[in-house]
Amino acid sequence: MIKISDLNFTYGNNFKLNINNLEINNGENLSIIGPNGSGKSTLIKIFSGIINYYSGKIEIENNDISKISKKKLSRIISTVPQDFTTIYDYNTENIIETSRYPYTSFFNLSENKEDRDIIDYAIKITDLERYRKKYYSELSGGEKQRVMIARAIAQDTEIMLLDEFTSHLDPGHTQNLMKIIQNYCINKNKTVISVFHDINLASLYSKRILVMKDGEIKLDGTPYEIITRKNIEEIYGFDCTVISHPIYKVPQIIFN
Ligand SMILES: Nc1ncnc2c1ncn2[C@@H]1O[C@H](COP(=O)(O)OP(=O)(O)OP(=O)(O)O)[C@@H](O)[C@H]1O
Ligand SMILES: [Mg+2]
Incomplete structure (x- = not known):
């Protein structure tokens, strides 16, 4: 299990990341959505060890990751960063x-x-x-x-952190890799944490969605609980229609 407690971080400017308590079970496939600048990549960077000057604790199977060597951590966590060019x-x-x-x-x-x-x-x-x-x-x-x-x-690794890993992929490679990673993780019981801007992909891909805004987790629930017209309006400030996917019965949004 992954356990994050009392995590606080600031770049020294106006942005503050604050996560009081977050638990993620082994084998869970979780998506993080949220507007630009809400702290999604910052959380991924802290988790993967790129940023290590924070307060609070991130534990994997009760081991504080700040006390795990970089090489050992690389056998536990892999990352696809947002900026890789x-x-x-x-x-x-x-x-x-x-x-x-x-x-x-x-x-x-x-x-x-x-x-x-x-x-x-x-x-x-x-x-x-x-x-x-x-x-x-x-x-x-x-x-x-x-x-x-x-x-x-x-x-x-047991844990994969994917920061907008489909942002440059064409729709064919997106669908194909989403399915491959999903099956691979189910078969090998891997924990996958993926950041998405595409709300429909997050809904199709995972059973649990976290919404980040202003450096905090504002919502945490199933696609049905999270993807509603009211929530989308509150999170992103735009109006949409929510329909049910005709095959998978999960919520999907259409721009109005
Ligand atoms: N190296 C940095 N130094 C100072 N401020 C930073 C740095 N990196 C990011 N920020 C600021 O921290 C905030 C959170 O950035 P972060 O990259 O975590 O957002 P995000 O949710 O991943 O956004 P996006 O959806 O655009 O990728 C932003 O306001 C950003 O301007
Ligand atoms: Mg980002």
Whole structure:
């Protein structure tokens, strides 16, 4: 279980993040939505260890993550960051291979069969086979995002943090990867926390949605509880119509 208590953080400007109490069960597939600047990426950065000057506690199975070494934490949490455009200049395969570094030891730095199998699996499901040897700087925005997704999958962690992981993907790759990640996580009991701007995707994808606004969690519930015309108006300030998905019966919004 993940437990966040009394989490407080500020960048030193007007923005304050404050989460008093949040519990996420193992195997849960949870989405976070909320307006621009509400603190979604900040929470993901704190959780993944990129930001480490906060007060309060984040625990995984009762272990405070601030006391876990970076390498060990990389065997527990993988992240697809929101901003990934200029991170590397290696080829696709080499970047995905770096995901296995947390599993190396001083005595064994070389890749084994398990490493190779999961790297090949991640490349296959993200449809990157033909880009294996292509340099990151030569890829399109959506291809780069798929490299980051492949890297997170190959890292094979209990917890995946996905910050708008479909923002650059075309609808075909979006649907395909949503389903693959969902099934992969159900089969392997992984905990997935995904930030979305697309309310309909969040509703289709997860059974629990958190709404962040002004650095706080304002709502926490099922898609039915969260996605109502009144809530959308209050959260985002726009008017919409909410309908039921004809196949999956979950709420979906249409712009008015
Ligand atoms: N490095 C930084 N230094 C100072 N302020 C920052 C920094 N990063 C973000 N902020 C501010 O903190 C607030 C929260 O930012 P955050 O990136 O968490 O928002 P978000 O909910 O992810 O938004 P978006 O939907 O646009 O991605 C914003 O007001 C932003 O301007
Ligand atoms: Mg963000």
